[in-house]
Amino acid sequence: MLLLSVLALSAINKVYAAIGPTVTLDYGTFTGHRDDSAGIISYRGIRYADAPVGELRWRAPISPPTNNLGNVDATQFADACIQTAQTTIAAGFSEDCLFGNVYIPTTKAANETLPVLVWFHGGGFQGGSTHDIPNSNPMVQPPAYPVVFVSFEYRLGQFGFLGGARVKNDGDLNIGLLDQRAALRWVQRYIGKFGGDKSRVTIWGQSAGAGSTMFHLLAEGGNPGGLFRAAMGDSPSLNFMPAYTDPYVEGIFDQFASFAGCGGKGDEVMKCLRFVDGSRLALAGSQTIGARTSTLFTFAPIIDDAFLKERPVEAFKNGRFAHVPVLFGSNTNEGAWWSAFLPNPAANTSMTNATETTVFNFLQGQFATLTRASFDRAVAQFYPLSDYGTFSLQGQQMYGEMRYICTASLITGGAFDQGLPAYQFHYNNPILGSDHTAELTAFFSSSPPSDEGDKDLFAAMREYWTNFAATGIPRAKNAPSWSAVTTSAGSPRIRLQPGSLGLEEFTSALAARCAFWHGISGELNV
Known part of the structure; x- marks a missing residue:
């Protein structure tokens, strides 16, 4: 009996032995930080690809790193x-920024494997970073289901989304x-x-990061x-997506190259841009x-005929996604x-002299091919000024x-149409x-809200x-059941509101407005 007890205790100790803060990969040994008060071991600044500088500018990343x-x-x-x-x-x-971060719960057993949550930050593909995630990352530990949380930097703006032939x-x-794709590999x-x-592995992001997860659903047809299940x-971002040969894209390239001192270089322009000092490129x-004073985000994903061959609306409507x-x-x-962020007063609707043309200029600044006729139809049928004041x-x-x-x-409705949980x-x-x-x-x-309704809501959301x-089904203790959508409009959806958490319908009026925008997707290039 004593021998059995000793063996049982040994097995328990082996199963629940705390993971150490040092991990050895085939190209380096990384020592992280163990925070017992937060219950997290964090590994920050793990290089996942070679530095994308010099000849590697505007080229696919080389991953894993080639040097030990x-x-x-x-x-x-x-x-x-x-x-x-x-x-x-x-x-x-x-420029040398292709690094990732891994967060592990200290409660993870030594021989236990946990689901993985990969985070892509937002910022309009022009800003943002992983540094906003606190070391006490609440998504890693209970009351949430314990996960291994991973975040990655990716090239932005002119370094990550310069287009053109x-x-x-x-x-x-x-x-x-x-x-991002290299990071997933x-x-x-x-x-x-x-x-x-x-x-x-589940991929997740917000704004441009959610747009990124959408694009990974569309990638390679x-x-x-x-890479993910x-x-x-x-807030997935549906950005203006012309083809890489479109005059709009070529115009951005020409403007950027000129500011970088490489205008007029002809066939040598890329060589020039790869030679220019990084500060000048910044x-x-x-x-x-x-x-471009009417545009919020100049650099963004485009149709490249390789990684992205189809725009989101068409792809989700026709089932061509993961x-x-x-x-x-x-x-x-x-x-x-x-x-209100736009410098051009003619596109800034917060100006006191704004008109309906100001609203049109604002929207056209983001979707360059939006016509005034379509805008006027949207206002007349769906967005009359009398509804907003x-x-x-x-x-x-x-x-x-x-x-x-x-x-x-669009995404959840498209998934439903293909018989997928959404x-x-x-x-x-x-x-x-x-x-x-x-x-x-x-x-x-990293600090809990003072309102009890918010506390309960945040715990349920996590x-x-x-x-x-972990399971493919969003469940939470002491919270309403979250039903999968049952319509092409993505209804029902859960209303995440303090004191009023529960299902609601995606209204027919909202569905009609969305159908209008998606119905002119060819015009909008989305």
Whole structure:
């Protein structure tokens, strides 16, 4: 009996032995930070690809790294990718930015593998980084289902989404997305070393990060390549997507090359751009977006005829996407404040002298091929000024729906049409606000809210999301059941509201507005 007890105790100790803070891969040994108060071991600044500089600018990433890195201190973030608004390369940013971060719960048993949640940050494909995730990452530990949480930097703006035939002929397009794809392959190769289950990978992001997960669903004609088994997205962004040869794209290239000092170089332009100092490229990117005063995001994914061959609306309507479970949604006030950021007063609907033409200019600045005739039809049939009172609120509703809200409906409805599990959410928080990014407080805030309704809501949201990553079904204790959508419009959806958490219908009026925007997808290039 004593021998059995000793053997049993030994087995228990072996199963529940804490994982150490050092992990050895085939190209280096990484020592992270163990935080017992947060219950997390974090590994930050893990290089997943060679530095994309010099001859590797505007080329697909080389991953895993080709050189052995030896012993690496992985307790701090590495440099983030240069953001397009920067006029120079600020401290903490670099072209050499292809790094990832891994967070593991200390409660993970030594021989246990956990589901993996891969996060792609937002920022309009021109900004953002992984550094916003706190070390006390609440998504890693209960009350959420324990997961291995991974985040990756990817090239942004002019470094990650420069388009045009000259890039295609001497490089690669959409390389920010190719960075992400390489990161997912890195997960398949190495996440087992961190206790993650490579067969249970869910990709997730917000805004441009949710747009990224959408594009991975569409990539290579809808081939997930065994890289993930489910996808989630908060406020998926439907951006203007012309072909790489479109004059709009070529015009951006010419403008950027000129600001970089490489204008007029003909066939040598890419060689020139790869030779230019990185600080000059940073300034040139800032100058390019600064010259386009009606446009929020100049650099973004485009049709490249390789990685992305089809625009989202057409692909989701015709079932040409990765057939995996999805969870996507949006916030009530997705369109708030965007126009106010525009320097051009003729496209800034917050100006006191704004008119309906101002609203049109705002929307056309984001979707360059939108015609005035289609805009006028949208206003007359779906967005009359009398419903909103001000041009600012009218433009806010139009932009929020055409870019974000209707995109969540498109993805979940398209999945339903293919017989796939699909879940849609609507975040509506009268207390803390429901603007774009507002829901992220539920997932990543390191301090709990003071309101009990918010506390309960945030706990439920973390459980819904992590249980979906673990099982493919969003469940939460002491919270309503979240039913899969049962219509092509993505209805029903769950209303994430403090004190009023439950299912709601995606209204017929909203579905009609979304159908209008998606019905002119060819005109909008979306």
